[in-house]
Amino acid sequence: MPSTPPPLAPSAGPPGHGRAAAAEPLATATDDAPLDDAPPGTPSADAPPGDASRADAPPPSDAPPDGPAPADAAPPGSPFDAALGDDELVAARAALTQGRWQVARNLLARTRDDWDSRGHRITVLAQEPRAADRAREWLLAEPGAPDASVLLALALVRRALRGDEPPDAARAACADGAALLPADPTPWLGLLMLERALGAEKDVLRAFTEVRERYADHHHAHHLMIARLAEHAAGDGPAPLHEVYDFAEGAALAAPADSPLALLPVVALAERYRVLAAAGFEPADPAASVHWTGSRARQIMKAAFDWWLEWDDDDHxxxxxxxxxxxxxxxxxxxxxxxxxxxxxxxxxxxxxxxCYPDRDPYPAFRAARAAVLRPPRSTPRTAP
Incomplete structure (x- = not known):
């Protein structure tokens, strides 16, 4: 049975062609861009701890003892949309909200075994507040429908993470979905979301291993695992050789050259900063931290940016x-x-x-950072001779 990616010695990360070898001209700080318009978002429910694709949701569940988990939800009216530009998914989610599960059924049938897309789409559909009810209606119309069972499982995981469903009910639903679709990593992804927040270490590792048995390069599962690993030894302070870095670099090197898992070391940096800042070892303002400027961090980010220039995939x-x-x-x-x-x-x-790391209001933080790099610099008046 495949294991998790083996820890590797620190490396510079995935290969690249150097920052100067840009595939397109770099935008400069003098380029102008609209800064006051909020991105359009479609309301939906919360996202799991450690997941960066969030949308509207109820308040998050309690954070683990090693520090606050990644943002579990965005407030009502949030500009964040978990669909991330997937227009078909936006349409299916809107139909589900209106009680029409057939659009979601057709979307998932078209998605088939594109596992990253399938996991993303079911995860977002499951965030719809009535997703569990819609999935049950689907199952009444089509008893034993595997996609309906997986959607129900992930919807119950969401409810369990909010404290609205017994976790064991969500676990049982994930097991039912996995039995109906043995090759599908998505029911195990749902279980990993649950165990990442509520489970013991062995349960997290088991769920992650089951995902990787079915799809070794699962994007969302690796992000969840890194978020959990980053919380180990939070009270020990900065540790350049922390296991999360070895895990991320090992997974990046084991993946195909064009896999977005090449960027996992950057995710590990951010997740470890979250934990260290929550424990008081790093400043609350990430831009004021030296966490990003050490030699290992600079190697990681240079390699990641070089990879992005060469392999950026608009279809993922x-x-x-x-x-x-x-x-x-x-x-x-x-x-x-x-x-x-x-x-x-x-x-x-x-x-x-x-x-939002460690506990910031995310959209103002995003807009402030964007403004800082895109707003034209103020000109300095010349001194009269």
Whole structure:
């Protein structure tokens, strides 16, 4: 049975061609961009701890003892939209809200075994407040429908994370979905969301291993695992050799060259900053922290930005999650020209994580960082001779 990616010695991360070898001209700090318009969002429910693609939701569940978990929800009226620009998903979610589950059924049938897209789409559909009811209606019309069972499982996971459903009921629903679709990692992804927040270490590892048995490069599952690992040894302070860095670098190196898992070391930096700042070892303002400017951090971010220039994939369903993590890290490092390029690529698709770290209001933090790198500098008046 495949295990988690083996810890590797610290490395510079995935290979690249150097920052100067840009595939497109870098935006500069003098480029103008609209800063006052909020990205459009479609209301939905909360997202799991450690997930960067959030939307409207009830208040998050209690944080683990090692520090607050990643943002669990966005407030009503939030500009964040978990669909991340997937228009078909937005339409299916809207239909589900109106009681029409058939659009979601057709969407999931078309998604088939594109596991990252399937996980993203079911996760977002499950955030709809009545998703569990809609899934049960679907099952009444089509008894034993596997996609309906998986949607119900993830909807119950959401409810359990909010304290509205017994966790064991959500676990049982995930097991039912996995039995109906043995090759699908999505029921195990739902279980990983649950155990990442509420479970013991062995349960987290088991769920992650089951996901990887079915799809070794699962994007969302790796992000959840990194968020959990980052919380280990929170009270020990900064640790350049912390296990989360080895895990992230091992997974990045084991993945195919074009896999977005190449950016996992950047995610590990952000998640570890979240934990250290919550424990008082780092300042609450990430841009004021030296966490991003050490030699290992600079190697990680250079390699990640180089990878993005070479391999950026506009088709990956969670690409904006990675863009937000990379823009956040580059901004905190002080690489404004690179950050400006990333902000422009993000467009309206901001995500709460990591802008909320450690406990900030994410959209003002996002807008302030974007303004800092995109707003033209003020000219200095010349001194008269």
């Amino acid at each position: 369903p969670r690409r904006h999650v990675d863009l937000n993590f990379l823009a956040h890290a580059t901004y905190c490092e002080g690489q404004n020209a690179e950050a400006a390029t990333l902000f422009r690529r993000i467009g309206p698709h901001a995500t709460p994580d990591p802008w």
